[in-house]
Amino acid sequence: MSGSCAETAGVGEVRSLVIGVNGWFWGQETVGSGQYLHQLLVHLASLYPRDRYILFVPAGAPAVSRPLPAANVEYAELHTPFGARGDLAKLWFEQVSVPAACRTWKVDLLHVPYWATPAWTPVPVVTTIHDVIPLILPEYAASPAARAYTRLVSLTARRSRLVLADSQAAARDVCRYLRLPAERVRTVYLGVAPGLVPIEDEQVLDGVRERYRLPERYMLYLGGFDRRKNVPMLMQAYARAVRRRPELPALVVGGRPPEKGTPLFPDPRRAAVEAGVQERVHFIGWVREEDKPALYSMACCSLFPSLYEGFGLPVLEAMACGTPVIAARGSSLEEIVGPAGILLDPAEPDAWAEAMCRLCMEPALAQELGARARERAGEFSWERTAQETRRAFADADREWTSG
DSSP: OOOOHHHHHOSSOOOOOEEEEEOTTTTOTTSHHHHHHHHHHHHHHHHOTTSEEEEEEETTOGGGGSOOSSTTEEEEEEOOTTOSSSHHHHHHIIIIIHHHHHHHTTOSEEEEOSSOOOSOOSSOEEEEEOOOHHHHSGGGGOSHHHHHHHHHHHHHGGGOSEEEESSHHHHHHHHHHHTOOGGGEEEOOOOOOTTOSOOOOHHHHHHHHHHTTOOSSEEEEESOOSGGGOHHHHHHHHHHHHHHOTTOOEEEEESOOOSSOOSSSOOHHHHHHHHTOTTTEEEEEOOOGGGHHHHHHHOSOEEEOOSOOSSOHHHHHHHHTTOOEEEESSTTHHHHHGGGSEEEOTTOHHHHHHHHHHHHHOHHHHHHHHHHHHHHHTTOOHHHHHHHHHHHHHHHHHHHHTO
16 A cells, blocks of 8 residues: 555645654653554655654653664754653643744644644644543543643644544544534544564463463453543453353453552452452553564453543454454444454443353354454554555645645
């Protein structure tokens, strides 16, 4: 699906651009915005070598020691009065340092790869908004500072020439909550990293099994633990499943649980105890990126009960590894999974229990859904993400220069 700028834009010759990129999350690939920035920039730089990318990063941040992905990408270190990290540094970087740098570096366009559009810039802005969770679930912006920041970026988002959303569900939310016209919001799906494939090498599988002390058979939850992830419901569903079929495999839970449970970040270990399944649930902690393909490949199924997602990269990663998935209806997960998995109401633990029993006890069904999942995941690629993003850059630039 790669091609020249002209082929990608589909409208005549498209000029090469100097593109400024807000790199606050550069090097932070354990968070979604960091993964997105890394994969997108790598593929943009490769597919469009005539463009020049200026990656704006906080001066002194550890990320500046990372090798750049291509010769047409360069760092620009920007100073703030508040150092390289912290809320005030981030706000100054987004609203003052980056707009000023656009003029200094004579960029043609600014891409902000997360919800942080500047109030003013001398060039057109394309903003990627992955979700608007603080507006949909206000408890995620409970402090006065968080509410003020959400109000600010909600207003400044309207200064974007185009807004890119990760899914149709996210695009609808952006239009609704930020009051943006639909013609200024585009859906650009994310991709799946090339290394996320089914693993069959027994030595690799045994190494991961030993590293995380995995049981022989297991169902997998790999993700976060904030309230919208709906993990307590998953524990209740698993408890009901094992009461029906005691021979079901263990439940493996990957990710770093909160040190102390709160209403916004409930402790999944406590949820397992309350459900009476603490002896059957294995908490394996943080999972290294390079271990994920093997972890997914060995799972009987992967479980995604989230109440809200802007996209849901983990579900796509599991599907790419050929793992059957059970996911929640609503938000973006329904779009991503499509007909390739089992979609259920996230408030119905009995339905989840039944689906767990079926996938673990019916090998033919699991095999069919695993094959469907991998085929479906093949429809998502970072090359396509980069091409559609570059088309948005071209359209925003054309609109700006034509007046």
